[in-house]
Amino acid sequence: MDRRSILKHAGIAGVLAAGAAPAVHAQAAIRWRLASSFPKALDTIYGAAEVFAEKVNAMSGGKFVVSVHPAGELMPAFGIVDGVQQGTVEAGHTAPYYYFGKDDTFAMGTAIPFGLNSRQLTAWYFDGNGMKLFREFYDKYNIINFPGGNTGAQMGGWYRKEIKGVADIKGLKMRIGGFAGKVLTRMGGVPQNIPGGEIYQALEKGTIDATEWVGPYDDEKLGFYKVAKNYYYPGWWEGGAQLDFYINKAAFNALSKENQAIVEAATAYAHTEMQARYDARNPQAIKRLVANGAKVLPFPKAVMDEAFKQSMSLYTELNDTNPAWKKIYSDYSAFRKDANVWFRFTEANFDSFMQRQKL
Amino acid sequence: MDRRSILKHAGIAGVLAAGAAPAVHAQAAIRWRLASSFPKALDTIYGAAEVFAEKVNAMSGGKFVVSVHPAGELMPAFGIVDGVQQGTVEAGHTAPYYYFGKDDTFAMGTAIPFGLNSRQLTAWYFDGNGMKLFREFYDKYNIINFPGGNTGAQMGGWYRKEIKGVADIKGLKMRIGGFAGKVLTRMGGVPQNIPGGEIYQALEKGTIDATEWVGPYDDEKLGFYKVAKNYYYPGWWEGGAQLDFYINKAAFNALSKENQAIVEAATAYAHTEMQARYDARNPQAIKRLVANGAKVLPFPKAVMDEAFKQSMSLYTELNDTNPAWKKIYSDYSAFRKDANVWFRFTEANFDSFMQRQKL
Numbered sequence: 237m238d239r240r241s242i243l244k245h246a247g248i249a250g251v252l253a254a255g256a257a258p259a260v261h262a263q264a265a266i267r268w269r270l271a272s273s274f275p276k277a278l279d280t281i282y283g284a285a286e287v288f289a290e291k292v293n294a295m296s297g298g299k300f301v302v303s304v305h306p307a308g309e310l311m312p313a314f315g316i317v318d319g320v321q322q323g324t325v326e327a328g329h330t331a332p333y334y335y336f337g338k339d340d341t342f343a344m345g346t347a348i349p350f351g352l353n354s355r356q357l358t359a360w361y362f363d364g365n366g367m368k369l370f371r372e373f374y375d376k377y378n379i380i381n382f383p384g385g386n387t388g389a390q391m392g393g394w395y396r397k398e399i400k401g402v403a404d405i406k407g408l409k410m411r412i413g414g415f416a417g418k419v420l421t422r423m424g425g426v427p428q429n430i431p432g433g434e435i436y437q438a439l440e441k442g443t444i445d446a447t448e449w450v451g452p453y454d455d456e457k458l459g460f461y462k463v464a465k466n467y468y469y470p471g472w473w474e475g476g477a478q479l480d481f482y483i484n485k486a487a488f489n490a491l492s493k494e495n496q497a498i499v500e501a502a503t504a505y506a507h508t509e510m511q512a513r514y515d516a517r518n519p520q521a522i523k524r525l526v527a528n529g530a531k532v533l534p535f536p537k538a539v540m541d542e543a544f545k546q547s548m549s550l551y552t553e554l555n556d557t558n559p560a561w562k563k564i565y566s567d568y569s570a571f572r573k574d575a576n577v578w579f580r581f582t583e584a585n586f587d588s589f590m591q592r593q594k595l
Numbered sequence: 596m597d598r599r600s601i602l603k604h605a606g607i608a609g610v611l612a613a614g615a616a617p618a619v620h621a622q623a624a625i626r627w628r629l630a631s632s633f634p635k636a637l638d639t640i641y642g643a644a645e646v647f648a649e650k651v652n653a654m655s656g657g658k659f660v661v662s663v664h665p666a667g668e669l670m671p672a673f674g675i676v677d678g679v680q681q682g683t684v685e686a687g688h689t690a691p692y693y694y695f696g697k698d699d700t701f702a703m704g705t706a707i708p709f710g711l712n713s714r715q716l717t718a719w720y721f722d723g724n725g726m727k728l729f730r731e732f733y734d735k736y737n738i739i740n741f742p743g744g745n746t747g748a749q750m751g752g753w754y755r756k757e758i759k760g761v762a763d764i765k766g767l768k769m770r771i772g773g774f775a776g777k778v779l780t781r782m783g784g785v786p787q788n789i790p791g792g793e794i795y796q797a798l799e800k801g802t803i804d805a806t807e808w809v810g811p812y813d814d815e816k817l818g819f820y821k822v823a824k825n826y827y828y829p830g831w832w833e834g835g836a837q838l839d840f841y842i843n844k845a846a847f848n849a850l851s852k853e854n855q856a857i858v859e860a861a862t863a864y865a866h867t868e869m870q871a872r873y874d875a876r877n878p879q880a881i882k883r884l885v886a887n888g889a890k891v892l893p894f895p896k897a898v899m900d901e902a903f904k905q906s907m908s909l910y911t912e913l914n915d916t917n918p919a920w921k922k923i924y925s926d927y928s929a930f931r932k933d934a935n936v937w938f939r940f941t942e943a944n945f946d947s948f949m950q951r952q953k954l
Contacts, residue, residue, distance in 0.1 A: 587935075
């Protein structure tokens, strides 16, 4: 095998061995593998990893190449933390809340029920303490994290029957992302873990009563509107769901300062562009969904209030039992309080005025 | 003078002469000058240009250096289009709407009354037709544009007396950014052009009745709360004011592909970070302003409605008289219509629920 092939196939160990210690020189050919938690069909989320790779390639003049691999190709969709921690891949693109089973603190890296919205979460990372606190948290996983996109506020999912009050949540079998399932359980619901590809059938057969996924643009692809017409908002458990790029610490430290800066800027570009894709494409998708029969409905106030109450009670428990959670949540929740006071004035007022106009 | 000094002092002509034609090689030392429209004291807006320069420097390993110059140092605050067009500087950082006197179309590059909000404008640029349309528009100015930050929805300014209805706008002498002054005039107000450093005195003496600037974090520095207590929202003329990096076309084309990609990613990083700074710092500033006696008040509905009506009437006139405006506004306004339908559902509903809670 020639040197290039060795680099291509050997992963981190190969790069470290081939590069001059202690840092791989900027001129050296660097090949990274990035494992995504998402299938290629999700051009928004999966696309963010492709954008990252394109930008790194372009900025380095092809001397730093990142190959992007969809879920399942190198490791399972939810194996990214393990894969990056162990150095099986140099990089991953995933939603931190998938790993709440390791530590509930991960959930705050994506979205927790009634958490920060997209702009607030980005602000907390870039100008508040979010980045600093999560860098500390991820250190023991050998991970250096970078924000890698946000979906914006998600929809509350598709329901076979209308939700008229809290009683309709009791016994509701719903496919819902992990951490939010804890709140659904407290409300009497029955969260279900079903892979993306199997949700449609389960909903059609009535094995489940409801499912959430992301928002109009992604949901449309999975066709839920054909078998469950009631499309609720807001997705109170994902007011602004962030994705992250996870970089293996040793791989990152082996980069030159130039390439480290290139990785950082490429992630920021992907972060911004992914939110832009959702914000530009969801408006078209919601129109098509409504034309195809979807009934877009708000959750009743009583359901929202009960979900809020149960969420806050869960956070109190976590504060009492998980020091890592408590440390980050105390900063996160103080930021959230102040941000919501401010956003209520000019941002909300401008937006609500515009939303009432005939444009 | 040694080669480095020549490059430093000669501007674009020097870089082009010193580099190997047709493209400056990635290894060559490149020195750009960036003229900002802002004073150093505005660490949010001016800071975005510094962040851009830092990232370019870091990604190029010091081989591509951008020096950042505050307003007035190389050219007047509003001389950036001329400076970049003529190649006096390679780059500028400014608010496009300052140049509506050249062509009203510039205004859409920052904000027009009742225009897109911050996320919508970014989405229109990155995933809609905004970037493409403005690249075409700027071509005759020898400018290649990149989004370079957003302030978010601005506040509606500081008023010596309360605004209780449309009658209170008649004869109101108000310092207000250029293009929005056209709408204020249609409402019977009297827009004033006053440099930032002289506004406070004019407001204190009563030479003007009101002024707008940006939002809590920037406004606090200028001390307006000491002489005009009534702080209105929303700033309907700036629902999401974008800054741009303007790059001289010849200077950009002379860069290697790598450095072009580095410039692009550095602007995207600065774009994201500037909004984050405002979103993280405004919440603290509004608390301090209120503690110092500011009265935070919404514009009456009648004032908002009249401003909206006059704005739409102005846009109809511009559609009839300015083909460049019409081409871009037709795309912009279609995007705005769809975006506001979508944002009304889950985004607005999630935010308004959060804003009503005791957090």
